[in-house]
Amino acid sequence: MNASPDITERFKRGDKGAVARAISWAENxxxxxxxxxxxxxxxxxxxxxxxxxxxxxxxxxxLVNEIAKALRTRERTVGILAVDPSSPLSGGALLGDRxxxxxxxxxxxxxxxxxxxxGSHGGLSRTTVDACDAxxxxxxxxxxxxxxxxxxxxxxxxxxxxTVVVVLCPGAGDGVQAMKAGLLEVADVLxxxxxxxxxxxxxxxxxxxxxxxRLAGKSTWMTPVVACSAARGDGIEDLIAAVERHREHLxxxxxxxxxxxxxxxxxxxxxxxxxxxxxxxxxxxxxxARALLDSGRSPYDVVAELFSALLAEHRHQKNGAK
Amino acid sequence: MNASPDITERFKRGDKGAVARAISWAENxxxxxxxxxxxxxxxxxxxxxxxxxxxxxxxxxxLVNEIAKALRTRERTVGILAVDPSSPLSGGALLGDRxxxxxxxxxxxxxxxxxxxxGSHGGLSRTTVDACDAxxxxxxxxxxxxxxxxxxxxxxxxxxxxTVVVVLCPGAGDGVQAMKAGLLEVADVLxxxxxxxxxxxxxxxxxxxxxxxRLAGKSTWMTPVVACSAARGDGIEDLIAAVERHREHLxxxxxxxxxxxxxxxxxxxxxxxxxxxxxxxxxxxxxxARALLDSGRSPYDVVAELFSALLAEHRHQKNGAK
Numbered sequence: 001m002n003a004s005p006d007i008t009e010r011f012k013r014g015d016k017g018a019v020a021r022a023i024s025w026a027e028n029x030x031x032x033x034x035x036x037x038x039x040x041x042x043x044x045x046x047x048x049x050x051x052x053x054x055x056x057x058x059x060x061x062x063l064v065n066e067i068a069k070a071l072r073t074r075e076r077t078v079g080i081l082a083v084d085p086s087s088p089l090s091g092g093a094l095l096g097d098r099x100x101x102x103x104x105x106x107x108x109x110x111x112x113x114x115x116x117x118x119g120s121h122g123g124l125s126r127t128t129v130d131a132c133d134a135x136x137x138x139x140x141x142x143x144x145x146x147x148x149x150x151x152x153x154x155x156x157x158x159x160x161x162x163t164v165v166v167v168l169c170p171g172a173g174d175g176v177q178a179m180k181a182g183l184l185e186v187a188d189v190l191x192x193x194x195x196x197x198x199x200x201x202x203x204x205x206x207x208x209x210x211x212x213x214r215l216a217g218k219s220t221w222m223t224p225v226v227a228c229s230a231a232r233g234d235g236i237e238d239l240i241a242a243v244e245r246h247r248e249h250l251x252x253x254x255x256x257x258x259x260x261x262x263x264x265x266x267x268x269x270x271x272x273x274x275x276x277x278x279x280x281x282x283x284x285x286x287x288x289a290r291a292l293l294d295s296g297r298s299p300y301d302v303v304a305e306l307f308s309a310l311l312a313e314h315r316h317q318k319n320g321a322k
Numbered sequence: 323m324n325a326s327p328d329i330t331e332r333f334k335r336g337d338k339g340a341v342a343r344a345i346s347w348a349e350n351x352x353x354x355x356x357x358x359x360x361x362x363x364x365x366x367x368x369x370x371x372x373x374x375x376x377x378x379x380x381x382x383x384x385l386v387n388e389i390a391k392a393l394r395t396r397e398r399t400v401g402i403l404a405v406d407p408s409s410p411l412s413g414g415a416l417l418g419d420r421x422x423x424x425x426x427x428x429x430x431x432x433x434x435x436x437x438x439x440x441g442s443h444g445g446l447s448r449t450t451v452d453a454c455d456a457x458x459x460x461x462x463x464x465x466x467x468x469x470x471x472x473x474x475x476x477x478x479x480x481x482x483x484x485t486v487v488v489v490l491c492p493g494a495g496d497g498v499q500a501m502k503a504g505l506l507e508v509a510d511v512l513x514x515x516x517x518x519x520x521x522x523x524x525x526x527x528x529x530x531x532x533x534x535x536r537l538a539g540k541s542t543w544m545t546p547v548v549a550c551s552a553a554r555g556d557g558i559e560d561l562i563a564a565v566e567r568h569r570e571h572l573x574x575x576x577x578x579x580x581x582x583x584x585x586x587x588x589x590x591x592x593x594x595x596x597x598x599x600x601x602x603x604x605x606x607x608x609x610x611a612r613a614l615l616d617s618g619r620s621p622y623d624v625v626a627e628l629f630s631a632l633l634a635e636h637r638h639q640k641n642g643a644k
Contacts, residue, residue: 034622043621133620153475260612266621267628268602272623275597280590286358289589298455299361300356303596304418306589319486 007126009034011138016111019079019138023113026130029273033130040137043129043257047136048247050162052146053154053166058167059193060147063230064146065241068110070236071142077109079135083128084116111135125156126269129262130158160262161247162255165189165239168207170199170307184214187223189242195227195235221249279310330358333460338433341460345435348452353593355452362459367581369401369458370569373483375476375508380489381515385552385561386468390432392558395465399431401457401465405450405479406438433457435600447478448591451584454482477508482584484577485568487511487561490529492521506536509545511564517549543571544599601632 011016024125025033050067054060061082061249068078115127128145135143145161147154158164166187183190192204207225215222224242228235250258279285285306292302334341347355356640359366372389376382390400437449450467457465467483469476480486488509505512512525512533529547537544546564550557572580601607607628614624 025368034620034626038620038623041623042618044620099487129621183482261613263615263621264608264611267615267624268598270621270625271601271628272594272598274629276590276594279593286586289586293585293589296364297437298356298360298366299451299585301360301363302589306593307596 004032007032008039008060011036011040014139018112019111020113022134022254023115023131026127027115028136029277033134037130037133037137040135043137043139044133045136047132047140047143048163048243048305049132049143049145049161050243051158051164052144052167053158053164054167054169054191054193056148058169059230060146060148060167063167063191063193063228063236064144066143066230066233066236067240070240072109075109075141076141078111079132079140080110080112081128081131081135081137081143081145082112082114083124083145083147084114084155095150111140123273125160126155126266126273128157129160129266129269158186160266162250162259163192163243165190165243167191167193168203169194170197170203183264184210184223188221188246190223190225191239192225192227193230195229200227218252221246279306285309324357325519326354329354330361333358333362336461339405341433341456342435345437345453348456348486349437349449351599355456359452360454363455364457365461366455367458369454369462370485370565371430371454371458371465371467371483372565373480373486374466374489375480375486376489376491376513376515379471379550380491382468382470382489385489385513385515385558386466388552388555389466390563392562394429394431397431398463398552399461400433401454401460401462402432402434403453403457403465403467404434404436405446405449405467405469429564433460433462446475447482448588448595450479451482451588460487467511478510482588484572485510485565485567487513489513489515490525491516492519492525506532506545510543510568511561512545512547513561514547514549515552517551518554522549542575543568570619601628607631 007018007021011022014103022033022036024030027038052060052064052067064080064082068080071078075085113131115124115131132143145158149155156226164186166183166189167192168183168190169192190207192200192207194200204227211223213226223243226235226239228239230236288309289302291297291308292305297305329340329343344355344358346352347358373384374382374389381551382449386402386404390402393400413469435453437453454465454467467480469479486508488505488511490505490512511605512529514522514529516522517526526549533545533547546567548557548561548564559579569572611624611628611629614627615621619627
């Protein structure tokens, strides 16, 4: 297999067009991605990966924009990945907010990419990690992964990050209340954006109390609650400082082990996709399964037959190849 | 493999304890489920499966209670499955609302069961279908699957149903707005509960308009919007009538084909789980994958090695067994 030596060369030279191409390969399941990333994998691990999630309307895009700006003043290069798993049934990324960020793309130290679900959010988690690996190997110092919404699909996506920032704002109401338990479990940092609005102090207090109840005495990391206002540019430094404290904390507490488990999760995703593709696209298992179902067999019976057929087929192929 | 002839006998005799046991087997991945369901699979397909989803606070549990009551007055037997995929990170079902339903469990024509995620919502979709198949084969006329929340995990769960009812209520705000596109895609019937509250008429009009824009001229089924008030017992008959119209519509439009595709989706889930289990639990692939990752290999390289090892291993086993 050939990863287009030209693209690999351009990737190593720091040509952003090559990282864009690599991410497209990952999105399309093109095998050239595997070849490229294997070639540059020794460089993966340099970047810090920040995941940003929270309900629609919390101001995540503006916040990401401000964070990127602040990181650039520190001479850090930034890769931004905007992932939209929220409309898996219709597809299509919410790109509106991204337009505001275009001003930054003239800056050579920033790269922005959007990705949307194509009906498989398992796939989107895999693609997100691939895109982060590509940006990491490419040499960005910081990678920011932003998602829309607060459901399971979004958690799956941001779980690839080293530090997960959950962004809330006052007045979001019941939904956030109901999600609180789940949010606390994924958040390494809680950001209360639009902190100038009424209700912000109350929300901060509520969150601090919830963190205390949940984590005091049980965790070495107490999730900080940071007030900010992305629209006014307030509190961004505090937020970055909180992310950096979390980074130092992880470095002191088995960062390598944690990252290895995240890579292992990626191995799971890639292997699952590979097997599923083998069965359903290549193997004609869909037709066989339909015929078995039509004969009145239960799904478990059908699986037993397909599984046997899978093993027999490989035996045959291997013997034939001798 | 033996499915406990005793349980199968009790299942066929209509002993609710046996259906409870079957569902527990499905939840625990016990192979006895496959044996039992194969034995009774010819009876699957009798029940109508109604999925009910919607944001927290929309009054779904009260509504399910009222629907069950109304179906019982028609002499229909009802199996109710309350599925909670909303806290996949913490596990544990929201059972509070279920307590109100306990009054119904003395009725022999009703069976109620709760299920919660155990960290794998793929697994929860599979278990939901298994539980529906078991209740269907057991002989319930109607199966109601209720989920908490409106995310991808909930859609996955209710997608097993023949008719999906999305329950909304006035005043739920932005979140619902943001979810509207996704909701419209999964809903066969839209129920506006708490229709006595201010804002209900507006919500109904908005939804009707959204349905019209989305479906007019494109679909043979125009999702009806039904006003109801579960707490007051109003509109329940209208809601059931809408579900029955959808049922007649599907019967006139390839119900068998649709159900076959849903069974095929279940075959996918079962096969994926079987392969994953084989690899990660039985095959010691986790340890091998960790070792390969530690040597600096990329996830794709690790997968390539594991995949080859998988095939070689089977070849060896098969040859050894000759």
